[in-house]
Amino acid sequence: MFNLAKLSRVLVGVCSGFVFSAMPLLATAGSPGHYGYGETATKAQIAGWDIDVRPDGKGLPEGSGSVDDGLKVFETYCSSCHGAFGEGMGRYPKLAGGDGSLADDRPEKTVGSYWPYASTLWDYIHRAMPFFAPQSLTDDQVYALTAYVLNLNYIVDGDFVANRDTLPKVEMPNRDGFTWQDPRPDTHNVRCMHDCKDEVTVSDSAAGKNLTPSTTGPLDEGLTE
Amino acid sequence: MFGKLRRPSQDVAKIALEESDRLSSTERRQFLRNGLFTAGSVMVGGTFAGLSAKVGAAATQYPPEVPLWTRSLGAGVVTNPYGMPSPYEKGVIRRNVPWLTAEKTSSVSFSPLQHLKGIITPNGLFFERHHAGRPEVDPQQHRLMIHGLVERPIILSMDDLQRFPSVSQIHFIECPANGGMEWRGAQLNSLQFLHGMVSCAEWTGVRLSTLMQEVGIKPEGKWVLAEGADGAAMTRSIPLEKVMDDVIVAYAQNGEALRPEQGYPVRLVVPGWEGNTNVKWLRRLEVGDKPWMQREETSKYTDLLADGTARGFTWVMDAKSVITSPCPEMPLRGGKGIYQIEGLAWTGQGKVKAVDVSTDGGRSWQQAPLREPVMSKSLTRFALEWNWDGNPALIQSRVIDETGYVQPTLTQLKAVRGTNSIYHKNAIQTWQINADGSVDNVQLG
Secondary structure, X not given: OHHHHHHHHHHHHHHHHHHHOHHHHHOOOOOOOOOOOOEEOOHHHHHHHOOOOOOOOOOOOXXXXXXXXXXXXXXXXXXXXXXXXXXXXXXXXXXOOXXXXXOOOOOOOOOOOOOOOHHHHHHHHHHHOOXXXXXXXXXXXXXXXXXXXXXXXXXXXXXOEEEOOOHHXXXXXXXXXXXXXXXXXXXXXXXXXXXXXXXXXXXXXXXXOOOOOOOOOOOOOOOXX | OHHHHOOOHHHHHXXXXXXXXXXXXXXXXXXXXXXXXXXXXXXXXXXXXXXXXXXXXXXXXXXXXXXXXXXXXXXXXXOOOOOOOOHHHOOOOOEOOOOOOOOOOOEEEEOOHHHOOOOOOOHHHOOEEEOOOOOOOOOOOOOXXXXXXXXXXXXXXXXXXXXXXXXXXXXXXXXXXXXXXXXXXXXXXXXHHHHOOEEEEEEEEEEHHHHHHHHOEOOOOOEEEEEXXXXXXXXXXXXXXXXXXXXXXXXXXXXXXXXXXXXXXXXXXXXXXXXXXXXOOEEEEEEEOOOOOXXXXXXXXXXXXXXXXXXXXXXXXXXXXXXXXXXOOEOOOOOOEEEEEEEXXXXXXXXXXXXXXXXXXXXXXXXXXEEOOOXXXXXXXXXXEEEEOOOOEEEEEEEEEOOOOEOOXXXXXXXXXXXXXXXXXXXOOEEEEOOOOOEEEEEEO
């Protein structure tokens, strides 16, 4: 009895495998569906996780937000770390300023001075901020925050409303500041073995600077500056 | 019978302390350092009859004394069901630089390279870099979604993933900001903090090319976006050429499941590329026709040059080497005489071809033999015997990789990159040996 039932189940399994699953079972190695593991992702499942946004606007959802709306959301969720004007509290990132400073001795890389694409701002706030509660904001709030941070950097006017049409059109000041082709190797040291240089001078030493936490015993928590 | 032999640990500690009272202060310190641990572990084993009398007689365990651990029973099996290092190794740990970052949840810890004895980083010592802390992911509920320009978008459980054919490969992972605090000058006097954002492990998992074939990439598909399941939802765009070459979707590290710090239950391993591309806690892979220009490939992980322009997509980790002994943490302890100069070399371009060592600040160089195994995109050991004459010296190592690229000096690197690029500082490291054998991190002018 018991054995028979088991056997019939096995037979059903084999048959249905032959009849219905021809694609995954017979696909040759290296072709799609060869293993057939996992489940096919549904549109709804993908929509829940597919959060990336590209410079051309692909991935931006419906909704909108103004600079004024953004000011309020920013004060509630962001200014404690980034400062009311994006100036950055303590060592938290500055979100505004640094215009034209990239070639300075001490450049300030911010959304306004450095970021090449406005889409990245929407994408990043939406996926990762506020720091303590990522992916908790509504799409409208993220649009509003994006508008506000762009306005803090004088990239858009105070009446700007961010949405899926306006945002991809925003031109960031440093959009042409990057090369996306790796030019390395850009150094050409030679493998000299003897008489490689006349003089050797030590220009700097870490000794005595007192910046190094302890490397023995328990973790060094005290050293703060 | 057994009950008589067993004593609570406080008793052992008390006896040990009483015994130590009779010793001189130096002997006492030595005893407390070495003896107390021993007494503790003896107790765990269950036998220490006669211990207290003999402890008093022998403050040290050197010949001709027969050590305590030879005259007693050790701890039984499964005393530590998951094994731990000896308590004497408790200082060998990852460490952080508190002043470096605002939060420990968006920070880094460094691997103690000065204590590592091979090319494999033990799992508990692998460097950490988190952008939103270390998440606690439930492997039962974790899913990997693969979608975009594919024939059949799929969702895989960890069980599904582990049914695919697997590979095991030894590769280093290095954060491109390793050493990034030193562009403007020497700051940190420590191998661990200067170079400890590199680690190396055997990774086991599924080739990403296998998964890509399984879902079927549409002809327009040219890039893959990898995304983490952490609070940073870390993302990087990776070109299809690399994806189909050697990328691994890894679930194991040195023979066991990934550690949470390294992306448990599944991460990307992108051999030889910036650590940041090796997305941890991997939840999603999307195939697209263009890169996504995410925050981690625009605002971060781009290299700002002196003229104010920046380089993006500088993925490969160039060849680098460093002497791990001697170093600031490992001074020359025995006065003048013969020492082994030992170190590590690696390159994201493939294999290490050769390493040279200088003891005179780069005036002359000598080839240092490599120690097997020499594998592609893995840490590689080198060593050179050196007879130190007791005078101050400047020691350096210089790697040449299989493309013929020679590791640059800091001066050469700064000449093309300036001092603001943060990432990809692979310059030759100089250690200054002082007459007393101590070692300092210095830069040459």
